[in-house]
Amino acid sequence: MANPNAIPMVPQSAAQGGWKLWLQRGIVSAISLFFMYIVLVMYSQGEPLFAVVTLLFTTAFAYIFLFDRAYVWRYVFSGLAGMMLFIIFPILYTLGIGFTNYSNLHLISFEQAQSYFLNQTYAAEDGANYDLVLYEDGAEYRITVENEDTGDTYVATQSVPMTHTEQITLALEASGPLDSTLANLQPAPRNAAILLRSELDRVMLVLPDGTELMKSRLTQFSTTYPLYELADNGNLINQQAGSVISPNFEAGYFEDENGQRLNPGFTVNVGFDNIKRVLTDKGMFDPFVQIFTWTMLFSAFTVVATFIIGVTLASLVQWEPIRGRALYQLLLILPYALPSFISIMIFKALFNQNFGEINFILKSLFGIAPNWNSNPNTTRAMILFVNTWLGYPYMFILCLGMLQSIPKDLYEASGLEGSGMFNNFFRITLPLILKPLLPLLIASFAFNFNNFVLIELLTKGGPIIIGSNPQAGETDLLVNYAYRLAFRGDTQDFALASTISTFIFMIVAVIAFLYLRVAKVEVGVKKH
């Protein structure tokens, strides 16, 4: 690890004297304490994983910024922490989701699903009904109920603001019809029960004898009993019908005796099921292979086409007899300077099937009007055209820099030997710029491999591949396919999307490996 550029590091030189040191310690401690508080909140809300991760970060932070031994890490800590939290952690999380059945049918954990069922209640036939009367107490509300049969009135012991989002329990006390507490309260307007209906749904009233009341109609509370009771073996027994439902940890559902599934489902580990599904299910495997092939072709074509155009233009603009080269260069970079979310939409308008300029020109010149939306091949051609337009300036800029670094005497020598323009290009220019450009070409390939925005804004992946289930688009790249699975359509299958993302991770890892091989990372060595 000998580093010729390294500054002789004396940890003591970083130490500050007196009040500065104490200020530093104070600030670091305050921030650490704040984070420790968040750790506590996370832990108390039942997120031990987040709590542990935050705890580790806080510890590392406090250590690095308090002890001189870890001085160097102060420069990299924030950057590394950001990348850990927003790249590495999400990647791992994505890999993890791929092995579950996480989707909008299985959004919650088993415990949450179980407590959902345990919180279900039913109004028993023999139960009593109580009519609701709301009173206004300033900005708050006081709940009173009156037994339908006996006429007994009960008043809540306290007023509540009725802004709660979770279930609250209010105790009731018996009261006469003209109780003193109610005498100075105004009855709430009649529509209050409607405006506050969702808040009232989350109110449980407890009579003095301990009977629990829940809302049964808009202005009525009734004696309720929990619908399900937890049996020892983990099954739930329906108190009303006497049936039994049991959790199925393979499918992620509670099922009754007939195997009928009850919503909501819960998230379970399904092992390699998703990967198996992608690789064996015909409705997924065929589209997957097709999309993969298209993604590779798309990236390869883009890199080659943009490189050819870029290097040609750069050679032309570099050529000294050309006048106004600075202006040409400026104008040629324009597509790169314009935000892509604008230029892609311009092409969407230009390629409009009925009103677009391109079909207008094609029609008047050749009498054809290709369908840019529903024919897969013309749609792909459009995408390749647009992406080449968007991407060539980057290659142009790169080649311009590279061409400037080629010594001019090489061309002079070859010119004396009678070499022509094309000979010069293929024998001198290309070999000299291709080698330093190779890592950047690979990076460009990787970028286009995941060129989500282009497809999303231009075609949204359409048209749909016939026979694909779940739906896949003819022009989807792999990353758009994953996005479609996760955020579009009726299933929102996050797990399947993560499985596709896992495949993309592997492919990108291979590209990254190639990149490392050709890029030869060297740091700390002076350029000469």
Add this chain to the structure above:
Amino acid sequence: MIKTREHKARVIGAHLVLIVFLAFVIYPLAYLVSVSFRTGHTLVDTIIPSNPTLEHWYLAFEQPYVGMNPQKKDLDGVDAVTFNNALGDVTFSADGRWTLTANPRVEAEYFPLRSYLSIGFLDRVGRVVSSTEPVHLVLDTADRADRYSDDVVFIAADGQASGQLIIPDTPAGAERTTVQYGNAYVSKPTFPVLSWLMNTIKVAGISAMLILLLSTTSAYAFGRLPFKGKGPMLKSLLVIQMFPNTLFLVALYLLFDKLGGFVDFLALNTHSALIIGYMGGLALNIFMVIGYFDTIDPAMEESAAIDGATPFQTFYKILLPLSVPILAVVFILAFIGFVNEFPLASVIISDLDKMTLAVGAQQYIQDQSQLWGDFAAAAVLSGVPITIVFLIAQRFLVGGLTSGGVKG
């Protein structure tokens, strides 16, 4: 130069190639500007708008626009026609006499409302053969009557006006006689373009500043300070920067959903969460800065260190001032990158007035309503400053992109 003629031909050929290519580059941009000045949201028109209007530009600047649509009523075979041109109810007799009873359809803040009346002759397919000189009408509050000259008919907001048009003889080829009038309307801005612009500048600016701060400090440690595990860490950084955040959008969404429950500024639908989320894109910038630091001779820093400067002082007072060009490049590239960023912003931000331009601009073009004109004006308004900044900075960028990061 022996082959002067061939040489000249080549030069002209090169110019031709460049100019033809530039036509392809510039046409879409000219088209965008053209669409922003067209009446309505049409895509079918000449590149110089046949009927230019500033309506889309008013809306892009969040100003209401008072305009009018040309309309017509047939006069053949009827005694009189009545219609409402938004200024009021008009009765138009076949002999050319008309009366207008003011009955403005919009609030006083949008006054004055303008309209016109004229006689038009149409041929069989509805094309105008000829039309008379129009009578201009204007409706405004009564106290502003003296602002208008005599060649317009002034109508107070509760007033009445009448007059007579001379109906000329039917010209050859005309089959229908119509009264042509302008139907005034007010279009109000649908989207907060200026807030989007402000949001974008705020998010991209702060993110780029933070990226600059973190990447220079990290690059200083990686490039100049010795510590354990530096080599493998750099290689992992290089691998990491090849994974764009589009690959784990789901995870990021769920992450912010969770974190938002603990810390307010990391909640979904906040700019702070978006900015923090952007910090993942740090790795590439670190490499660019390291690449530049490597070209700076460390002798000066060493001598500063010998004179007793702390590593932070050498970094802050010696290295940073020498690296201003690369700092500019990193900032501009990061800024433009964040302005363009669409996936994460679209997932995290859901409120209309919190959106950035990249997300907001898409709101114009939905499957059912495609407001191309409004989109074009908003796009030109927001795209021009970014483009100009980029073009000014491109001198640095040509060097920065190639020298940054990796060496072949």
